[in-house]
Amino acid sequence: MxxxxxxxxxxxxxxxxxxxxxxxxxxxxxxxxxxxxxxxxxxxxxxxxxxxxxxxxxxxxxxxxxxxxxxxxxxxxxxxxxxxxxxxxxxxxxxxxxxxxxxxxxxxxxxxxxxxxxxxxxxxxxxxxETAWLNQNLVKILLIVSKLASCKPLQNYCYKSICADPDSFFASEDFPILNKDIFLELVKRDDLGIEEIDLWDHLIKWGISQTLTIKQNDVKKFTDADFENLKKTINPFISHIRFYVISSRDFYNKIRPYKKVLPLTLYEDVMSFLMAENKPQQKRLPARFSPYLYINLPESKIIRRKHAAILSDRIHYKNASSKTSKEYKYKFQLLYRGSRDGYDINTFYSKVNRQGQAIAVIKIQNSEKIIGGFNASGWNYSYRNSYDDDDEYDCYNDRNKNHFIFSFEKNYKIKIGKFVSGTGLLYGQDCMIEFGDGDLTFNGRKGSCNQRSYDQPILDVNSFVAEEMEIFSIRKL
The missing domain is CATH 3.30.710.10 (Potassium Channel Kv1.1; Chain A)
Known part of the structure; x- marks a missing residue:
């Protein structure tokens, strides 16, 4: 033995x-x-x-x-x-x-x-x-691990994280110093979750920062030498930009001013396609596919497109980690923002009432956590600005089984609370938001989470103060 x-x-x-x-x-x-x-x-x-x-x-x-x-x-x-x-x-x-x-x-x-x-x-x-730290430092980490032949899993993680949430990556102060080979690897990917015209904007920004001879950002002030030097910088990327999926308006406003950095045959071919609908003579790359491209999300101070895609998947009874089907496209319309509209309850209901299914999102003060809830019925609250002893506010317990509450960690990990029994969503005079029998309540800037009607709590603490709150209506296009 x-x-x-x-x-x-x-x-x-x-x-x-x-x-x-x-x-x-x-x-x-x-x-x-x-x-x-x-x-x-x-x-x-x-x-x-x-x-x-x-x-x-x-x-x-x-x-x-x-x-x-x-x-x-x-x-x-x-x-x-x-x-x-x-x-x-x-x-x-x-x-x-x-x-x-x-x-x-x-x-x-x-x-x-x-x-x-x-x-x-x-x-x-x-x-x-270390996902949260990795996602905060993707540029610096990729510069290091791209040199390590045995580090493919971490390289792939970084690339996939960028593809899933490119907005924060391109907004990083480190982006202008990004290594050319790393940026090119991203631009080649079919799953980069960004609109093509936005990618073009970032490419121009990066190209100008990398071309030291260019002393200004205003393209109207570019010399012929500026255009020629910028062309040399971004030339390896041009064949990987999907010009044919860009709208004619965006092409005219954002690409035409940089006509001199493009091959003339390519420029003329795209113009012919967009303006006269002629068949392209140049190689036409297919549109990128990413689940996050199929989310129409206006500017939010709280959530990103990936948050919206995960919530949309949940609404359509899919696993939150799965890809959104290409046949679906969702539009999030901002109805209410606390910092913009104030936290008065009557103002709140005047903005959100009878707007259909809606999602509330709350950024917790001094925390990376985002919490909220999906109102599967929409707010349909009858309220009065004044009442006497014989009148009452119309309080209604909406028991729609599709209501849910949620919380996000910084790395997009979601926790879902499903409505089980009791109070689903309560319309009442005391709270702007009241999911469950106290599971998620919010009024003014203060709220609480005490699990009763939903199958699990979404916070480890019972009370919170909000930094910001937004309400979006959600519709499938």
Whole structure:
């Protein structure tokens, strides 16, 4: 019978790392004032890392001092190498309280040191546990991981995240410095969820920032040299722009001013197609397909197109992670915004009443959370501005089984509360919004969530203060 005592082995090697006086390797990591020396044993390093096996071989020239082998790794920080050396000696990795940037540094270092097991684990950890941080830093992360051949899963995650929510990516202050190859990879994708004319706008913005000889953004002031230099910058992208799906109005207003950066035959062919409906002679790429392109969402201060697509899927009884079918297109119409219209209850009902199915979204103050509810019947509230003792406000309990409440985390993970029994949606004089028997109530800027009528709570706290609130009617086109 075979028995393995890995726990004791790991503990013993941990003591060897901490207390040994027979080490023969010194590794200096970090740079400038942030350097630290680590002591190690060449035999252990060779056994655990193919990199060190080569580096410590007779064929690799190593700097020695008093019989000690010296290494300098200025590109690896002290916190990162602390994790690596503990992993090498004990097989233990503890990422508790480790910053996201250090975890990314650990990924890069484990690739350099050919620690394959550690590399695979850290890459999966970033994708599964650090999604919010990844989505906030996509440009910087792609610049790093695009250089790592073994980092395809993380590269793919970043590209898919951008395709799903391109608006925030292109609005990033880092976008103008985006690497050309990375941007080109995005433009080639069929699933990039952006209108083609918007992509053109971003391409021009990026191209101007990358062309240092252009000193102004006003195309009317461009010289022939400016156009020629911009053409060289964006030329690799032109064949991947779907010009034939752009409206004639947008082509005239936004592309025609940059006519000089396009091949003349392409320009004339698109003009012929758009203005005279002639058959294209140039290669015509199909329209991009992304579920988020099939959502008509006006400017919102709270939600993005991906939020709207996920909610639309839920309304049509689909799994929230599935793709919206191409046969459906949804229009979200802004009916009410708290910061614009005020939080008076009568004003609220004058804006939203009898407008059909509607979605309420609330951004919680000092939080990344978005909560809200789907009113499957629409607000149909009969109210009076004044009443005497004989009159009452018309209160009505709408028990439509398709009502639901929800909350979004920053990484678009949604939590749904389904209406079960009791109060579905209450129209009353006290609250603007009242889903369930207290499951989601809101009036003014304050609200509460106490689970009773819906199958699960949408918040971990019972009360909240809103930063903003919006109501959208939703219709299938």
């Amino acid at each position: 075979r028995t393995e005592f890995y726990s004791s082995l790991s503990q013993n090697f941990s003591q060897l790392l901490e207390n040994a006086d027979d080490y023969n390797v010194t590794i200096k990591v970090g740079e400038n004032q942030n350097t630290q020396e680590f002591h190690a044993h060449s035999s252990i390093l060779r056994a655990r890392s193919p990199y060190f096996k080569s580096a410590l071989s007779n064929q690799w020239a190593n700097k020695k001092k008093d019989g000690m082998i010296l290494f300098t790794k200025s590109n690896i920080s002290s916190p990162v190498f602390t994790l690596i050396i503990e992993y090498i000696y004990t097989g233990i990795l503890d990422l508790t309280n480790v910053s996201s940037s250090d975890i990314l540094g650990l990924l890069v270092a484990s690739d350099e040191l050919i620690l394959e097991e550690l590399f695979k684990y850290v890459q999966n950890y970033l994708i599964e546990k």
